[in-house]
Amino acid sequence: MKYLSEFRDPALVEDFLNEIHKITTQPWTLMEICGGQTHSLVKNGIPALLPDKITLVHGPGCPVCVTSIGIIDEAIYLAQQRDIILCSFGDMLRVPGSQKSLLEVKAEGADVRILYSPLEAVKLAEENPNKQVVFFAVGFETTAPANALSVVLAAQYKLENYSILASHVLVPPAMEAILSDENNTIDAFLAAGHVCTIMGLDEYYPIAQKYKCPIVVTGFEPVDLLQGILMAVTQLEKGEYKVENQYSRSVLPQGNLIAQQTIHQVFEVNDRVWRGIGNIPQSGYDVNTVFKKYNARLKFNIDIIPAEENKECISGDIMKGLKKPKQCPNFGTKCKPEHPLGAPMVSSEGACAAYYHYAEH
Amino acid sequence: MCLAIPGKIIEITSQLDETFRTAKVSFGGILKEINLYMTPDAHIGDYVLVHVGVAISKVDEEEAVKIFSYLKDMGEVEELEPSND
């Protein structure tokens, strides 16, 4: 497929690897913030091909991993209501709430549907006027415009039976949270190419300056990732800390302005609790007051006391890059994809699951 | 996070107003109805990056090919720099 296969070319991968090996003289720790990149790196067996001096740590860029237990419980509560069809991306179905997962309540008879797009949920609301359709709107800045668009459309069609349970999280505040931790060991970031496709580069300059940390906006294919790593290491070796854009075929410096406009039309920035990390100020989106009719939390008066997370799960340290999955005493023993203690073992992109599935443990 | 893949616009299937368009987009031959409201400058034959049924950007052909000469250009830059030995 065009724009995929040429970025998976083994010869080009080898050339980039050779160059990385050639220029690396010191140990460096790089964090790829985005779970999609984690997935691609591990699935292609790239970490083992890099110089031993380069350590990759996997960041909190996976909505499945960082969506708090309380929000999962809210989604489950909605799914259990008799007249509600709860729609979700497939990713969220296995994530454990405080008691159960959406997959388990689906097995108990709740009407939970897996959709490819929030726009399908709007269609479902049109087709089922006697049911309430709620879309579980998770994701980072990349998914926010599509989720916002579903609300705009529902308002245009005057649908009274559509709402979203919003749980959006934002990348730059999380990067700040990671960098400001005194134990932080990150030397450079690979920033998330699709988030930046929407938001552009502006938010990253102050972070790179303040923490003297190179940030390379990177794509998702093997060659993209290796070029991103090469650019980051080149900066580190020279003692530079710039924001660079490896993924310029998709990312414009200003991002996608129409997408940003749609986000701001429907959402407002608020504080958000990240699973395993805790509250990060101004790090999420929720439905604003203009569209409050479409906010499932208000519409169905959800009032659930947030549950405690599993104390045995060290996902916070893992997502901040302080520990690797294999350093968790429960990895692969008490905690496995089939009975996860925490979200990073559930999501196909969670750092723990990625290690469990693909790395030779 | 954020799985988005490039697909080729095959036909514009509806145009509700100036910005609000849907299109059939091909991913290796399968066709999916995709919303183009965020990519008003994308036309038939263009490649767009699609995430959850919405095109989030038009793939820039000129920028895309730069990666193939990056290492070579890098080598040339190195040769131009004065060496310290």
Added chain:
Amino acid sequence: MPKFDFEVITMGHGSGGLLTHRLLKSGVFDILKNEWLDQQHDGAILNINGKIAFSSDSYVVSPIFFPGGNIGDLAINGTVNDLAMCGANAEYLSLSFIIEEGLRMEELWQILLTIKKAADKAGVVVVTGDTKVVEKGKGDKIFINTSGIGNIHPKANIHHNRIKEGDVVIVSGNIASHGIAIMSVREGLEFETTIETDSLPLNHMVMLLLDQFGENIKFLRDATRGGIASVLNEVAEITSHGIYIDQKLIPVEEQVDGACEMLGLDPLYVANEGVFLCIVDAESANDALNLLKSTQKFDHASIIGHVTTENKGKVIMKSKVGGTRMVNFLPGEQLPRIC
């Protein structure tokens, strides 16, 4: 289609009374006619000599109609193939329906015609069966069970404990087509594709392989639910050998690849209905591959890897870009992802 009393299946069609009788007569016996079924008895009396294989499987696919087929050919081919994987040529099948009240008669008729066609193609006879109707909401349109028996090929000696280091793994064709064909018509995921189910009787090809390579065919398994990754993991686990495969040798059709990219699925785990894995002695591997490739149905067959003594009990794959990774069992059904 003959004229039935009702346009949909009602509880009466499962009552054992006149409606049941009429449904079976024009719906089943007339289509599947043969000397055993014609007796309309509770069972079939058969003459069998020698070593036989016996297998049973139930079919609960949703939706029941999908590109290239329906639940009917799955039900026939599935059991025929399970027998083939034991080295047996299916001869007699039983066929049982559990139908949900409200199924349209026309759909049942379509399924029955497909069953007839599939049985003829596989060279198998439906000799006995059963029909039950359950109340609306107690089933999902129609469930089918088929059980079958067949004689074991005289040269067959298929057993996982015969697998040894150096044996070669062959996949019989493009993977993941069936799962993607089903996904393409699943509510909320629909897309247009020319991909069709790969549902296919495998018995004829397996018999040819056994004729020629007999004992050198160590192991056969059709890669249905869980895809080829699950079969390979089962083999690695049960034999305690390692299995090494090379991603670039695994045949996947471009559209299937496109759908997997879009939905975030890994084709290794997607279901097949007409694809089998064959583990064969290294000396016969190329000839076995050529036999497969000489036919139109298996022309995409490929050697994808081999059995090793390294990484015992694990499946290791060399990725297209040259890295290696482990291919694990999935904890459950693979779900489309956006992240």
